[in-house]
Structures are given as C-alpha cells and as structure tokens.
Amino acid sequence: PVFLKSITIQGFKSFADKVKLELGQGLSVVVGPNGSGKSNVADAIRWVLGEQSAKNLRGSKMEDVIFSGSSVRRPVGMAEVSLFFDNSTGIFPLEYQEVIITRRVYRDGEGQYFINRSSCRLKDIHELFMDTGAGKEGFSIIGQGRVEEILNLRSEERRTLIEEASGITKYRMRKREALKR
Numbered sequence: 001p002v003f004l005k006s007i008t009i010q011g012f013k014s015f016a017d018k019v020k021l022e023l024g025q026g027l028s029v030v031v032g033p034n035g036s037g038k039s040n041v042a043d044a045i046r047w048v049l050g051e052q053s054a055k056n057l058r059g060s061k062m063e064d065v066i067f068s069g070s071s072v073r074r075p076v077g078m079a080e081v082s083l084f085f086d087n088s089t090g091i092f093p094l095e096y097q098e099v100i101i102t103r104r105v106y107r108d109g110e111g112q113y114f115i116n117r118s119s120c121r122l123k124d125i126h127e128l129f130m131d132t133g134a135g136k137e138g139f140s141i142i143g144q145g146r147v148e149e150i151l152n153l154r155s156e157e158r159r160t161l162i163e164e165a166s167g168i169t170k171y172r173m174r175k176r177e178a179l180k181r
C-alpha cells in the first residue's frame with residue numbers, strides 16, 4: 001500500500017505559516033478542538049491529489065483555500081501543499097525512493113502541479129495514482145457521509161470503486177484511449 005510519510009502545508013486555509021506533519025507507520029490520528037484545522041488537513045490532501053471542486057473543499061471558490069488572514073496575520077497570496085510518499089517498494093513507477101507531489105495556487109487562479117519538484121500536468125498525477133488506491137477518487141479518503149453514500153450507490157458505480165481498489169482501472173482507461181483512435 002501507499003505510505004504517506006509527511007505533509008507540508010503553507011498558506012492553505014488556516015495554515016498561514018509552513019507546517020510539516022510527520023505521519024508514522026501505522027495509524028495516525030489528528031486531534032484538536034473544534035475549528036482548529038483537522039478537516040483542513042484532509043482538505044489539503046484531497047486538494048493536492050487534484051480536487052477541482054471548491055465545494056468538496058468546503059469553500060465557494062478555489063481562492064478560498066488560500067489563507068485569508070486573521071486578527072493577527074495578513075492574508076497570503078499563495079497556498080502550497082506537498083505530500084511525501086515512501087517509494088522504497090517501488091509502488092509508484094518512478095526511480096525515486098520518495099515521491100513528492102506538490103500543488104500551488106495563487107489568488108489570480110494560476111496554479112501548478114509538481115512531481116518531485118518538476119512541473120507536471122494534473123493528468124500526470126492522476127496516472128501516477130491510478131490503481132494505487134490513493135487517488136482523490138480512491139477509497140483512501142472517506143469523507144463524512146461517504147460510507148452511507150457508497151452503500152446507496154448504483155451497482156455500476158460501486159463496481160467502479162471496486163475496480164480501482166483491485167487495480168484494473170488503468171487497463172480500462174488504456175483500452176478506452178486505444179479504441180478512440
């Protein structure tokens with residue numbers, strides 16, 4: 001399975017200053033009072049993995065993910081989040097021991113994605129995560145209400161989830177692309 005080792009968050013939602021969250025092997029739990037930013041951490045992960053819907057990030061427009069200031073801090077102009085994944089097992093088809101996925105967005109809406117600090121397309125990130133089960137649409141992030149939603153899915157939709165979990169999505173996508181030509 002994919003191992004997320006650490007996360008750096010800067011200028012994203014309530015995280016004005018750069019913070020690094022280290023996740024150990026096994027189970028990690030985020031605790032804190034209401035409004036302290038726990039769900040913002042989950043939003044940050046979803047965002048880096050390509051979430052395009054501001055609503056899914058509990059905002060009304062994408063700019064809402066950028067720190068908007070507080071009584072003691074001025075707003076910032078850019079949000080940047082990086083996810084550091086272990087790749088010692090080669091789960092990602094890249095020649096790196098560690099895979100770093102970064103997303104950045106500015107107030108004018110300009111945004112960038114990076115894999116190991118090299119600029120890339122969102123599509124490259126999707127392909128990297130396809131079938132690892134850790135993609136945005138994968139089963140690794142289960143939002144509030146999602147369990148009930150999955151139980152209520154139509155059978156074809158539930159099948160799509162199972163296909164991603166079992167690792168055959170990439171072949172289905174390739175077949176679709178091949179048939180287009």
Ligand code: ATP
Nearest residue numbers: 013014034035036037038039040064065066067068
């Ligand atoms: P709960 O226990 O109630 O679920 P939580 O720890 O999950 O709380 P979050 O929802 O992660 O809390 O954080 C909410 C806080 O994040 C609010 O105080 C909100 O003002 C702040 N916040 C969200 N977006 C921004 C932003 N763009 N700039 C500054 N602060 C923000």
Ligand code: MG
Nearest residue numbers: 035038039040
């Ligand atoms: Mg919350």
